[in-house]
Amino acid sequence: MRNLIKSGALLLSLVLSLLLCSIVGQAAELPLVKKQRFELATFTTQSGTTLKQVQVGWEAYGQLNADKSNVILITHYFSGTSHAAGRYQATDAAPGYWDAIIGPGKAIDTNQFYVISVDTLANANVKDPQVITTGPASINPATGKRYGLSFPVVTITDFVEVQKALLDSLGIHKLHAVVGASMGSFQAIEWAQRYPARVQRLVPVIGTAYIDAYSAIKLERWAYPIKMDPHWQQGDYYDKPQQPTAGLAMALAWITLDALNPAGFNQKYPDLRADKAAHLDIRASFSALDQLLAVATQRASLQDANHLLYLVRASQLWRAGMGDNWQQAIKNIKAPVLWLPAAGDLLLTPQMAQQSQQALSADGTRSTANQLSLIPGQMGHLDGLFNIQAIAPELKAFLQQPL
Amino acid sequence: MRNLIKSGALLLSLVLSLLLCSIVGQAAELPLVKKQRFELATFTTQSGTTLKQVQVGWEAYGQLNADKSNVILITHYFSGTSHAAGRYQATDAAPGYWDAIIGPGKAIDTNQFYVISVDTLANANVKDPQVITTGPASINPATGKRYGLSFPVVTITDFVEVQKALLDSLGIHKLHAVVGASMGSFQAIEWAQRYPARVQRLVPVIGTAYIDAYSAIKLERWAYPIKMDPHWQQGDYYDKPQQPTAGLAMALAWITLDALNPAGFNQKYPDLRADKAAHLDIRASFSALDQLLAVATQRASLQDANHLLYLVRASQLWRAGMGDNWQQAIKNIKAPVLWLPAAGDLLLTPQMAQQSQQALSADGTRSTANQLSLIPGQMGHLDGLFNIQAIAPELKAFLQQPL
Numbered sequence A, B: 001m002r003n004l005i006k007s008g009a010l011l012l013s014l015v016l017s018l019l020l021c022s023i024v025g026q027a028a029e030l031p032l033v034k035k036q037r038f039e040l041a042t043f044t045t046q047s048g049t050t051l052k053q054v055q056v057g058w059e060a061y062g063q064l065n066a067d068k069s070n071v072i073l074i075t076h077y078f079s080g081t082s083h084a085a086g087r088y089q090a091t092d093a094a095p096g097y098w099d100a101i102i103g104p105g106k107a108i109d110t111n112q113f114y115v116i117s118v119d120t121l122a123n124a125n126v127k128d129p130q131v132i133t134t135g136p137a138s139i140n141p142a143t144g145k146r147y148g149l150s151f152p153v154v155t156i157t158d159f160v161e162v163q164k165a166l167l168d169s170l171g172i173h174k175l176h177a178v179v180g181a182s183m184g185s186f187q188a189i190e191w192a193q194r195y196p197a198r199v200q201r202l203v204p205v206i207g208t209a210y211i212d213a214y215s216a217i218k219l220e221r222w223a224y225p226i227k228m229d230p231h232w233q234q235g236d237y238y239d240k241p242q243q244p245t246a247g248l249a250m251a252l253a254w255i256t257l258d259a260l261n262p263a264g265f266n267q268k269y270p271d272l273r274a275d276k277a278a279h280l281d282i283r284a285s286f287s288a289l290d291q292l293l294a295v296a297t298q299r300a301s302l303q304d305a306n307h308l309l310y311l312v313r314a315s316q317l318w319r320a321g322m323g324d325n326w327q328q329a330i331k332n333i334k335a336p337v338l339w340l341p342a343a344g345d346l347l348l349t350p351q352m353a354q355q356s357q358q359a360l361s362a363d364g365t366r367s368t369a370n371q372l373s374l375i376p377g378q379m380g381h382l383d384g385l386f387n388i389q390a391i392a393p394e395l396k397a398f399l400q401q402p403l
Helices: A002-028 A156-169 A183-194 A213-228 A245-259 A262-268 A287-300 A305-316 A326-332 A350-360 A380-386 A388-400 B002-028 B156-169 B183-194 B213-228 B245-259 B262-268 B287-300 B305-316 B326-332 B350-360 B380-386 B388-400
Strands: A036-044 A050-061 A071-075 A114-118 A177-181 A202-205 A337-339 A370-372 B036-044 B050-061 B071-075 B114-118 B177-181 B202-205 B337-339 B370-372
Touching: A036 A156, A050 A156, A071 A156, A071 A183, A114 A156, A156 A183, A156 A305, A177 A183, A177 A388, A183 A202, A183 A305, A183 A326, A202 A388, A213 A245, A213 A305, A213 B213, A213 B245, A213 B262, A213 B287, A245 A287, A245 A305, A245 A380, A245 B213, A262 B213, A287 B213, A326 A350, A337 A350, A337 A388, A350 A370, A380 A388, B036 B156, B050 B156, B071 B156, B071 B183, B114 B156, B156 B183, B156 B305, B177 B183, B177 B388, B183 B202, B183 B305, B183 B326, B202 B388, B213 B245, B213 B305, B245 B287, B245 B305, B245 B380, B326 B350, B337 B350, B337 B388, B350 B370, B380 B388
Parallel strands: A071 A114, A071 A177, A177 A202, A202 A337, A337 A370, B071 B114, B071 B177, B177 B202, B202 B337, B337 B370
Antiparallel strands: A036 A050, A050 A114, B036 B050, B050 B114
């Protein structure tokens, strides 16, 4: 009898747990995510080079509906990958970077939308087993050797064209929205201006329609530590005993520095008072830099120095339409737009988003939305990634608006 | 008779010219400036090293009055020298950096004040024949060789102490005001907190009472190109055939980049549209960077790499009082203060000046002025140097106010 009661209680608690799991799961958790591979037999870059066997990874969340009209494309940021949400394994330490807004019931609701995300060409995290990309670290099928710097310069437009080829292969010809942060905003904007009939809504997060000379030279400073690393060897290091790891790590440290703002940085890293050795030797470092570099060195283990240089160049060359007049090109965009700069962003500033927004409405003929809201926060550019939930209701409403 | 008339006319025109010269001269032009040399037989740094035969250059504008009560000290910025105003030769291409506000009838009126300015220790422009400084490039009298990195770390306090020794030697014990831009503001603040009875007015221009971890790491990025230059050789390059000139030039380029803001940079340097090669090779540069580097390389010819590293370190370590609590130390300041940050400054931001101002008034006991005004402009940090005339009337009024 006592056992029977115990069994009954056990059963009840099991049923309750399952019920709870299912409710919570439906409201918050994606099923495990699977990385998929897309291969193009040939791909011709904007610069005119034809590459063979171009591969990229992609993943998706939610269900594609019958008429394939419920697709939202997420384009990833500079240091990011296609892993925008969910987990590959239940034991993964963290979910994809925008898990706060992508999932069942969330702002980008996977109960409603089929959300798809694609690794860029020359993705920085080429050594991450979950990343599939083609870039200078890839084997050139024609030679059997790594491309190195013989890989062509690739552009934001090239990233978009690879994504388009994937979507075409899946029979997807309309996008309910394209949403991307930072370098992902460049791709999202280029999608909307290049294929205005396909893109129904556009959300550039911490984004801009152009990179100016000032920003391009700031980006060049990220490239500098790699180019100065004696082991970089003009990009021909793959078969060498020494790798440009130190330069790569310093590049990543500068990227983090530029992506934070003073408040965020000072909150995250130790202050200077403990750094007594620095008062006695100009070579002595600061613990804030040591910590910044330690994290950067760890991240560098999944990255490739040349890939980072190619992403720097793709970003430096970014302007809507990739021609000489981005202000004109941006007017091709027909989709309603929601600009979401981060209030404290010193890298791609709210002013750049405002300039982009103004250029889009400059001729006064637009009848669709061209809104801008600031993401609040203390982390500068990074608020576009890690404080994105702060504008989730507004994003959700924008995506739900009928055309 | 004709000759007599001609002579008379000539005489008249000569008298008129002289009169005009004297009026104009009194209103706008300083007499030619002479660099002077000050030597200390011994000087003990804050870090406890005693240096012998420490020399610095100085210059002055205006006349010292009988009771030596009309002295204004100008403390110079990172890349600057004691040449704050006037010309050494009538043929000089440009006057000292603050000539717009220092001179007869100007905001810092040399008809009224004796204005004095001193080269810092480890001044960056050690190869400028008009600069006299002691630093790692100097000959160590004990060895007959250059100090290199055996030169001790020097601090803002050390700069102040050398200035104080000079003023003591001149019998000057009160300062009507100390006025300094950027790194000069650090010295000015340290003067006022360390010698509150001597400093009667304080004007920190594009200044701050502290450097936080974020700013210190940004400054470390200036040091990085030098430390990475293979010819730097841990500072021991003076007798070597190769010099770390490339690293020094890149350091100066990054300094200019950080001292400008986007509007100023994009106005001054070419945009990216002409840079066609950059689309074909990730090694191809941008004309904006080429121009930035060309100017930097020219400036580097007067500078020393180690000196720049020592100034970076002095700036990184700056906090009022040089202890663990700058907020407490700053309260030693008794002088009325006029903070003059530049509105568009991304290097030493208006927020840093505001934080400093607030710390000074934090205990609510101050009865003297603690004002702040923004210098307008498009050039970021550099507006504190080259648009200083925009706040000249306010500066003049502040300096004229009785205590």
